[in-house]
Amino acid sequence: MPTRSPGEVFTAYAARVNEDLTEGRGPMRTLGVFATRALAVRAVKGQDVMGTDGQIKETQVVMTDSGVAFEIGEVVQTELESDVYERAAKKLEAANLTDEERRVLGLKTRR
Numbered sequence: 001m002p003t004r005s006p007g008e009v010f011t012a013y014a015a016r017v018n019e020d021l022t023e024g025r026g027p028m029r030t031l032g033v034f035a036t037r038a039l040a041v042r043a044v045k046g047q048d049v050m051g052t053d054g055q056i057k058e059t060q061v062v063m064t065d066s067g068v069a070f071e072i073g074e075v076v077q078t079e080l081e082s083d084v085y086e087r088a089a090k091k092l093e094a095a096n097l098t099d100e101e102r103r104v105l106g107l108k109t110r111r
Helices: 037-044 081-095 099-104
Strands: 009-018 028-034 055-063 069-071
Touching: 009 037, 009 069, 028 037, 028 055, 037 055
Parallel strands: none
Antiparallel strands: 009 028, 009 055, 055 069
16 A cells, blocks of 8 residues: 555545344444455455445545544544543542542542
């Protein structure tokens, strides 16, 4: 597979199958996203409802500077570590742990 540059947009192929392999009434699930159509076809061969071949969805993806490719239009959840810490601290306070429980968990005791 060629090396991709950050910000580069390229075509990839999502291999998709139905969750319900008996009747096909379930939601679609992505088995994987592949650089070539041939690899995607191989991944879904016989993997869908009653042994049929799954679907291939051509999609556009963008390479990030961290080397991870994201589908264009995909929602990527990000959260600041400080927000996570604050939310965890509120939950911990609501848990009403005793000083002994806090000690066992390696947390500071309340003053």
